[in-house]
Amino acid sequence: MLKRNLGSVAMSLAEIIIGILLLVNPVAFTSGIIVAFGIVLMIMGIGTTIKYFRTEPEEAAVSQILVKGLLELLGGTFCAFNSHWFIATFPVLTLVYGVVILVTGITKLQWTIDIIRMKRSKWFWMAISAAISILCGITVITNPFSTMAVLWMFIGICLIVDAVFDMIGGIFGNREKRETVVDTQEEDV
Secondary structure, three states: OOOOOHHHHHHHHHHHHHHHHHHHOHHHHHHHHHHHHHHHHHHHHHHHHHHHHHOOHHHHHHHOHHHHHHHHHHHHHHHHHOHHHHHHOHHHHHHHHHHHHHHHHHHHHHHHHHHHHOOOOOHHHHHHHHHHHHHHHHHHHHOOOOOHHHHHHHHHHHHHHHHHHHHHHHHHHHHHHHHHHHHHHHHHO
8 A cells, every 4th residue: 555655655754844844943944945956956057058068059059058057057046045035035935835735725625525426435534634724724824923933833733734634535545446446346247
C-alpha cells in the first residue's frame, strides 16, 4: 500500500516537515528557502548563459537564451542577497498562501462530493480535510492574529494537520478504490 501511495505520502511528509520548521522559526526558514532558491536560480542562469555561447549563432539569436540566462542570474542574485525584501512582503505572501489553501479546500470539497456520488465509504476523511483547508484558508486570509509570527505559526499547524488528513484520506481512498475494482472484476466473472 505504501508503494502505491508513495507520492502522496512523500508530499504529506514534506508538508509536515515544512509545518514544523515554520513553527520553530518562520523567518529563518523562509529566508533559507529564498536564499536556496536564489542560488539554484543563479546556477541555472550560469548554465543557460554558457549554453548560449555553445549554441550556433543563428539558433542562439532566435532562442534568446542569453536574455533568459541573464534574467535567471539577476533574479537568483536578488533572491540570494535580498531575502529580507521577501520577509518584508510577508503580508502579501500570506494572503496569496491563504488563497491557495482556500482553493485547495474547495478542490477537496469537490473530491468529497465525487466520492459520495460514487457511493464510496470513507468519504468523511476527505470531507474533514476539505473543511480544515477551507477554515485555515479563510483564517489566513482574514488574519485575526496580532503578529505575523503567530500567523506563520498557525500556518505551520495548518500544514501539519492538513498533511495528516491528506495522508489518511489518500490511503483510505486508494484502499476503497482497489476494493471497488476487485468487486467489479468479480462481478464480470
